[in-house]
Amino acid sequence: MTVTGEPATIERAHGRSGELVLRRAGAHYEIISNGVFLMDTRNGESERLLVRAATAGLQPPVSLLIGGLGVGFSLAEAAALPGVAAVTVVEIEPAVIGWHATHLRPFSAEALDDPRVHVVNADLLDHLRGSSGRHDAICLDIDNGPEWTVTPANAGLYGDDGLALLTSRLTGHGVLAVWSAGAAPAFEARLRARFAEVETRPVPVPRGEPDVVYLARRPLASTRP
Template sequence: MTISAEPATIERACGPSGELVLRRAGAHYEIISNGVFLMDTRNGESERLLVQAAVAGLAPPVSLLIGGLGVGFSLAEAAALPGAGDITVVEIEPAVIGWHATHLRAFSAAALDDPRVRVVTADLLDHLRGTTRRHDAICLDIDNGPDWTVTPANAGLYGDDGLDLLAARLTGRGVLAVWSANAAPAFQERLRARFAEVEARPVPVPRGEPDVVYLARTPHR
């Protein structure tokens, strides 16, 4: 009988959202935020789909904004796309960015070294308020989605004001893609109030209910 080893703590850090812990479990890593499991490196299917679906059908070059670096699956996918132009990644936690120079580098495929990639250390709402730049695709992977925010302040992204701001930062052909750990019907209705086209794509996971990627196109101006 094989007994799985308990995850080992690799690093602890205190950041804007509280305590972050990076743990290693076998070949994989886990990030814990204030004692709550946030993400791991075991399965990035839905994070990759987030980016694939956002840029599908858009003529290159595509300007992308990724909200949340996480373990790097979304960034790695974006950097691998032949039609990707500039890629801006907004991540609030300096420790997470630092881990991509060491422990998590393989999972983001060293994309932080790509000259097309710019990493901004900031809260995403603050970043959006401080710029007028528009992107062809905005991909959000913040916390565990609209209905399950480990950091309470992140709920503002998924509310009325946050969605208005996100819609204003899209180009005319732009797509907003939002990752969620569960179906979020109320959030989907808020999207419908702001976008002409809204789609929910379930992504099966090994255990539990599917992840969901929400796609919203053609903002109402």
């Protein structure tokens, strides 16, 4: 059945950062945090590119860390790649994880049932600080971008200390990929000061400025942890 008119609220939940609302608009779903639109299931092209570009050229088996489950586009792309042997998804909100067992299950392509996938309910910074594991690719999609974070604490991920922490969790040939709902020049400059190779991939969207995927490879010797 097609739903018309205003989006309908499906569920409300108390999240780590306030109220989370799952809404349905026609065939699609939206996640709202404290009244602010976060994401929906309408496209996902840039989220899929985030994973494809990060893993392109890596020799299997690939270990991948995804920061943020969201509506599942990044995870679905990762699970579809045969060279990916292990995927760790860190998601701070229990409600978001729960919605992938019900309403959002088709959009993550049932990947939470994939034995290669391990979902961790935690703050990403806490997870990185508490784990010594290294990954061939780290994909960040927990904010609307380095300059538009969901919570003030997340800003620490995109500064010098956060980039040092992320670099320490990469293998020697690892790739850091960061999704942004627009260009973030100051963040790009910090990447270029730390990595020998930095690439930007703009992705056009129906309205507004393009999404941008930042790819960083080969940490400079002077910045290695």
